[in-house]
Amino acid sequence: MIELKNITKTYELNKNDKVVALDNVNLTINEGELVVLKGASGSGKSTILSLIAALSKPTSGEVIVDNKKISKLPDNFASVYRRDNIGFIFQKYNLIPTLSVKENIILPLVPLNPPANEIVEKLDRVAKMFNISHKKDAIVRNLSGGEQQRVAIARANVNDPKILIADEPTANLDEKLSLNFIEILRELKALNKTIVIATHDPLFFDLDFVDREIQVHNGKIIL
Amino acid sequence: MKNKINVYLIEYAINAILRQKSKSFFIVFVFTLLTFLLTSVFFITNSIRYELDSTVDTLPQIIVQKIKAGRHYDIDVDAVDNILEIAGVSDAVARVWGYYYFANAGVNFSVVGIEQYENQYKNSFDKIASKFDLSEIDSKVSMVVGHGVKETMHDSYYKEYFNFIKPDGTLKRVNIAGVFEADTQLESNDVIVMSKDTIREIFDIDESKATDIVVKVANPEEIPMVVSKIKLIYPDTRIISSEDLKVSYQNIFDYKSGIFLALFIISLFTFFIIIYDKSSGLSSEEKREIGILKAIGWRVDDVLKEKFYESFIISFFAYTLGVGFSFAYVYIFQAPILQNIFVGYSQLKTSFELPFIFDLQTLFLVFFLSVPIYIAATIIPSWKVATLEADEVIR
Known part of the structure; x- marks a missing residue:
């Protein structure tokens, strides 16, 4: 389902300074698989997630999702691809702090201009699923870290995407909340979603519902 | 269906304005003030010009004055x-x-x-x-x-x-x-x-x-000829034709308009400083918000539409306020302070009423000098950020 072919990604800091984030990476992730990318900070895990979500383009190589070369998509098509296929849970949640929980969750639906009842239905579904219904009208900046993460997960799922991506999802949570998140992951996996997680949190290692753990080191995949 | 107005985008734009209360209030305040100043200047100028044109139309064709030692005598x-x-x-x-x-x-x-x-x-x-x-x-x-x-x-x-x-x-x-x-x-x-x-x-x-003699000539084409004949008979007179008076009135009007022009330029200059400041870049928070919207599936044109609604709502609201205040200031309160610049024809201080002149051109001119410029100044930097890779913006 997801295929990274000979991917190299170079960040140009200035004219004379380049950083190779990924170096000739090849990776295949099957539909419904839950894959954990392990590795230290700066190893290239987040770059892999960013390429799968078409948030950035590879310097060379191809990213293929559902037999479509998404690495070549023009910007507007990449946005539509993300909207229809990807739910992204960012490390720092990337919520809009001055908006309410409800407003944050429905943000991916706004450009689609759906009927009001469809919005309410989708909002209620994810708010209930991720146990945030009671805080729907609260302003996000007033929520705890765990609550903010649940809002971010709800937003990532509001469009019912096929692929869920999480970048260091427990980096800002204590152990109890991290374990809660792992339980949520288990439920999402049960919904047959393809899930890719980048983390260096040991809580994710050796989990029974994780299909594969892939080590990333210095921009390369260690087999 | 495709052309249906996206009310959620408009709602988001209104929320964005309300979220930044103090910033939005400042922009509306400055925008309203500048629109008010510009429109008032135009309204007053239009009214005065109307008055002037009406005055010039009623001037005598020829005035004959006796001059002795360079002074006007009976x-x-x-x-x-x-x-x-x-x-x-x-x-x-x-x-x-x-x-x-x-x-x-x-x-x-x-x-x-x-x-x-x-x-x-x-x-x-x-x-x-x-x-x-x-x-x-x-x-x-x-x-x-x-x-x-x-x-x-x-x-x-x-x-x-x-x-x-x-x-x-x-x-x-x-x-x-x-x-x-x-x-x-x-x-x-x-x-x-x-x-x-x-x-x-x-x-x-x-x-x-x-005091003087006013002369009416049946055929206005013959005024210069009649003037020269009077001058021949009475060489000790100053003969003023309506054309001379028109020029004289126009000079006074142009001088007064110059003061208004200065005000106009100052207003416009201030406005463009704000525009320059706005177009020079977005704050890191604004950039991050655009990055988030892109990352969750908004297209560049979705972002730009939202920014358009946001800037249009704020600028059109301020424009309407400014024009409304200007109408009240000029035509209801008779432009206190500004009008004083014009009162003073013949060294008089008596009050006169500014006639109501509804000039659609003025309203359009002020609109096009302010609203589209503000919208462009908001959209261009947003467009620059929105066309970057979402990953780069969020990072």
Whole structure:
């Protein structure tokens, strides 16, 4: 389902300074698989997630999702691809702090201009699923870290995407909340979603519902 | 279905404005103030120009004044007969008029003498002749006054009559018979009309003398020829044609407009500083928000539409407020402070009312000078950020 072919990604800091984030990476992730990318900070895990979500383009190589070369998509098509296929849970949640929980969750639906009842239905579904219904009208900046993460997960799922991506999802949570998140992951996996997680949190290692753990080191995949 | 207005985007735009209350308030305040200033300047200028054009239309075709040692002296009334003999001249009237200084208010009034049997040279004076019985004005020693004169006299408790001080120090009581209704406020506001005899007595002008002579020429094309003939007969006179007066009035108007132009430029300059500041870049929070929206599936045009709604709502709201305040300021409150720049024709301080001129062009001009520029200044930096890779923006 997801295929990274000979991917190299170079960040140009200035004219004379380049950083190779990924170096000739090849990776295949099957539909419904839950894959954990392990590795230290700066190893290239987040770059892999960013390429799968078409948030950035590879310097060379191809990213293929559902037999479509998404690495070549023009910007507007990449946005539509993300909207229809990807739910992204960012490390720092990337919520809009001055908006309410409800407003944050429905943000991916706004450009689609759906009927009001469809919005309410989708909002209620994810708010209930991720146990945030009671805080729907609260302003996000007033929520705890765990609550903010649940809002971010709800937003990532509001469009019912096929692929869920999480970048260091427990980096800002204590152990109890991290374990809660792992339980949520288990439920999402049960919904047959393809899930890719980048983390260096040991809580994710050796989990029974994780299909594969892939080590990333210095921009390369260690087999 | 595709063209349906996206109310969620509009709602998001309104929320974005309300989320940044102090910033939005500041922008609306400055925008409203500048729109108000610009529109007020245009409204006042339009009204004054209308007044000026109306005034110029009623000017006499030729005025003959006697000049001695470079100064204006009273002219012999006999000259009227000689001027009437010039071919092309259809009428000539000896005018008796002057300025009376009203010390209580520190202003000058223009006092004009008319007689019922004379063919009047101004449409506005014809109105007086039809409205009041001039013989009665003459016999009862009465006068008709402009609105400004009436108000100024009322302020000094002269409601039914006024005592003019004659050059010999004695008083001449003249009753106020009515208020002068003329086409233009600028012209009529400071005017007092009375019989020529009364004026002669107040200013001590001899029966054989007049202040000047106004000449009417049947064919306006012949005015230059008539002017040169009068000059030949009376070389000691200054002859002013309506064209000369138009130029003179226009010069005063242009000078006053210059002050307004300066105000206009300052307003515009301030506006463009704000625009420059806005277009020079977005704050890190604004950039991050665009990055988040892109990352969750908003397209560049979704972001730009939202920014368009946001900037349109804020700028159109401020524009409407500014224009509304300007209407009230100019036409209801009669432009206090700014109007004073224009009051002062003939060194007068009497008030005059700005006529209501609804000029759609002005409204469009101010709109196009402000709203689209503000929208562009908001959209361009957003577009620059929105076209970057979402990953790069969020990082």
